[in-house]
Amino acid sequence: MKKEKLLMTPGPTMVPPAVLMAGGEPMIHHRTPEYSQLFRELNKNLKTIFQTQNPVLTFPAAGTGGLEAAVVNFFSPGDRVLCTSIGVFGDRVATIAKAFGLNVEKLTVPLGEAVDPRIIEEKLKEQNYKGVFVTHNETSTGAYNDIEAIGKITKNKDILLIVDAVSSLGGLDLKTDEWGVDVVITASQKALMAPPGLTFLSVSNKGWEAAQNSTSPKFYWDVIKARKAMEKPSPQNPYTPAVSLLRSVNKALELIIEEGLQEVFHRHSQLAKATRAAVEALGLKLFAAPQARSNVITSIKMPEGIDGEKVKKQMAEKYGVITAGGQEDLKGKILRIGHMGYVHEGDIIQTIAALEKALIDVGYPIEKAVGIKAALEVFN
Ligand code: PLP
Numbered sequence: 001m002k003k004e005k006l007l008m009t010p011g012p013t014m015v016p017p018a019v020l021m022a023g024g025e026p027m028i029h030h031r032t033p034e035y036s037q038l039f040r041e042l043n044k045n046l047k048t049i050f051q052t053q054n055p056v057l058t059f060p061a062a063g064t065g066g067l068e069a070a071v072v073n074f075f076s077p078g079d080r081v082l083c084t085s086i087g088v089f090g091d092r093v094a095t096i097a098k099a100f101g102l103n104v105e106k107l108t109v110p111l112g113e114a115v116d117p118r119i120i121e122e123k124l125k126e127q128n129y130k131g132v133f134v135t136h137n138e139t140s141t142g143a144y145n146d147i148e149a150i151g152k153i154t155k156n157k158d159i160l161l162i163v164d165a166v167s168s169l170g171g172l173d174l175k176t177d178e179w180g181v182d183v184v185i186t187a188s189q190k191a192l193m194a195p196p197g198l199t200f201l202s203v204s205n206k207g208w209e210a211a212q213n214s215t216s217p218k219f220y221w222d223v224i225k226a227r228k229a230m231e232k233p234s235p236q237n238p239y240t241p242a243v244s245l246l247r248s249v250n251k252a253l254e255l256i257i258e259e260g261l262q263e264v265f266h267r268h269s270q271l272a273k274a275t276r277a278a279v280e281a282l283g284l285k286l287f288a289a290p291q292a293r294s295n296v297i298t299s300i301k302m303p304e305g306i307d308g309e310k311v312k313k314q315m316a317e318k319y320g321v322i323t324a325g326g327q328e329d330l331k332g333k334i335l336r337i338g339h340m341g342y343v344h345e346g347d348i349i350q351t352i353a354a355l356e357k358a359l360i361d362v363g364y365p366i367e368k369a370v371g372i373k374a375a376l377e378v379f380n
Contacts, residue, residue: 010338022251063166063187066199077101088140137168142299155180193341281374319354
């Protein structure tokens with residue numbers, strides 16, 4: 001009999017049954033009081049999760065759509081921006097910004113490390129930038145950036161801090177208003193534990209001023225138009241919204257709020273600690289630098305002669321646990337375990353067991369169950 005596999009990738013992630021069921025409710029029309037009520041609730045819940053008093057916009061798209069929306073709404077061709085990159089997703093933002101004619105300076109950090117906020121501070125002294133783009137959690141490496149420290153540098157300056165929180169929001173703490181983040185972008189399919197298909201952007205007052213001045217071409221992504229529709233007495237969207245996905249996300253946000261944001265962050269921290277302890281107990285090395293290790297994903301360096309792709313395949317096909325491999329230059333060299341969203345202790349134990357067995361299968365000698373024991377000790 002076929003059994004469902006355990007989805008331990010860094011997105012899409014596992015979705016709670018109640019969230020799937022909410023998406024399966026009968027369709028409603030989007031210009032009705034019923035829809036407005038749903039959208040009103042979603043907007044309120046999004047503000048709680050984003051830790052902001054500012055409006056949070058919803059667009060039907062993948063996270064990359066949200067990143068493009070940030071580029072075209074808050075900047076104009078020729079604007080100088082600093083794009084920090086600690087991996088694939090930092091690179092992607094820089095590519096989008098270049099595609100829309102922004103004057104991009106890239107600040108690239110070795111893979112596995114976080115950006116040193118002091119370097120950003122120095123860069124801002126050298127040049128006038130209109131914006132700084134930073135990835136919160138770099139999903140391709142398992143490292144995360146210190147947004148609070150970067151916010152302190154940009155907060156009282158005439159510059160926008162734009163944070164890609166696609167794989168972190170709802171898993172890592174991100175105090176949007178308190179830390180002075182102008183635009184936060186996320187998506188439905190990661191720590192928000194809903195199906196893929198929606199992207200969300202919070203926008204500060206500074207961000208709204210910038211949006212008024214932006215001359216970049218845009219139509220579908222226009223945040224001013226989206227805000228006007230959202231702030232009608234009966235909240236709406238300019239175009240047909242993804243009603244079922246909105247229902248799913250709203251249910252997922254309710255579950256997060258019910259558990260409590262701090263509790264959710266604590267759960268992620270425990271999952272990460274247990275995973276890291278298991279990996280190290282098995283004699284493997286963690287890929288991310290010690291001070292940059294994220295609580296939503298663990299990336300593991302593959303030992304000399306061991307192909308991460310083979311380990312991943314074995315874990316999925318033989319032991320029913322789906323993880324992710326390395327991307328681009330890291331292909332085969334690392335294995336990434338996502339532990340964001342709807343993940344609990346038992347999922348980590350099952351994943352470590354699959355990892356141990358797969359390592360033995362590919363010819364890497366380990367002492368059986370030492371990883372599991374280390375993980376259990378964290379949970380106890
Ligand atoms: N940014 C980060 C940090 C991500 O992890 C991802 C996806 O993994 C993206 C952006 C792109 O999101 P999407 O695949 O939804 O376009």
